[in-house]
Amino acid sequence: MNDAALLRYARHILLDELGIEGQEKLLAARVLIVGAGGLGSPVALYLASAGIGHIILADDDTVEISNLQRQIMHTTSRLGQLKAESGCEAMHALNPDITLEALAKRLDAQALGDLVATVDLVLDCTDNFDTRHAINQACVAFSKPLVSGAAIRFDGQITVFDRRQEDAPCYSCLFPATGEGEMLTCASTGVFSPLVGIIGSMQAAEAIKLLAGIGRSLNGRLLLLDALDMQWHSVRVHRDPACQVCGHGKTSQGKIQTQTD
Structure with a gap:
């Protein structure tokens, strides 16, 4: 790191658990954020400010005025702009020294697989079950x-x-793909604007810990927040041996659309 980087990331470097070595791991990291909405906004901004060296932001939607109640990465002046491009513009304003990629298109299974293979970590900031399962x-x-x-x-x-840990569950262990039921969305039911900031910030924290190799991650633990009463609950999540993704079976992937909350 040069003097400018040492100054920019000084508050991280002062942390004994992180230090220069941990910050260098962040600078060398490559991550994929799927979804540039309410969750993706704090995720992207915090990862950019923390110095994640290469960030790919995928979202094929455009900025609408109803997004601005919670999607703090976007602005009124960028209404109509692709969210992926608007998000990269916001991240670049925070940290011009990192590499950013805006991916504003639908991802089929092959494209998603090719992309995931190139990164160190993925953050799911979508609100669509098909996308989450893919x-x-x-x-x-x-x-x-x-x-x-x-x-x-x-x-x-x-x-x-x-899943680098053999006994770790996957998303399908917790939420099997049944093909039944209707997914609730913020557009149909609403969302408390600071809630996405809380959850998105925690996603960024978990990503930074994983990339730097510090602390204990939420692997195997699901945290649930009731923001109306401001109460947290922790639930253990175990791998399902019969899981159709990480267990004995297999599922096929179809075309997906990156939809955000």
Whole structure:
């Protein structure tokens, strides 16, 4: 690191658990953020400010005025702009020294797999079950850690699926793909704006810890937040031997659309 980088990341370097070695790991890291909405906004901003060296932001949606109640990465002046491009613009303003890629297109299974294979970690910031399951399948296939967050109304959740550990569960162990039921979305049910900030910030924290190799991750633990009463609950998550993704079976991947909360 040069003098400018030492100054920029000084508050991280002062942390004994992180230090220069940990910060250099962050600078060398390459991550994929799927979703540039309410969760993706704090995730992207914190990872950029923390010095994650290469960030790919995938989202094929555009900025709408109803997004601005919670999607703090975007601005009124960027209404109509692709979210991936708007997000990279915001990250670049925070930290012009990192490499940013805006991916503003739908991802089929092959494209998603090719992308996941090139990164160190994936953050799921979407609100679409099909997308979540496709991301999970790619992460399982390439043994990439997945930081998963969700938020709706006043309820949030966050966990880590790290299949680099043999006994770790995957997203499908917790939420099997049944093909039944209707997914709730913020557009139809609403969302408390600070909730996505809380969950997204925690996703960023888990990603930084994993990339730097510090602390204990949420692998195998699901945190649930009731923001109306501001109460947290922790639930253990175990690998399902019969899981169709990481267990004995296999599932196929189809075309997905990166939809954000």
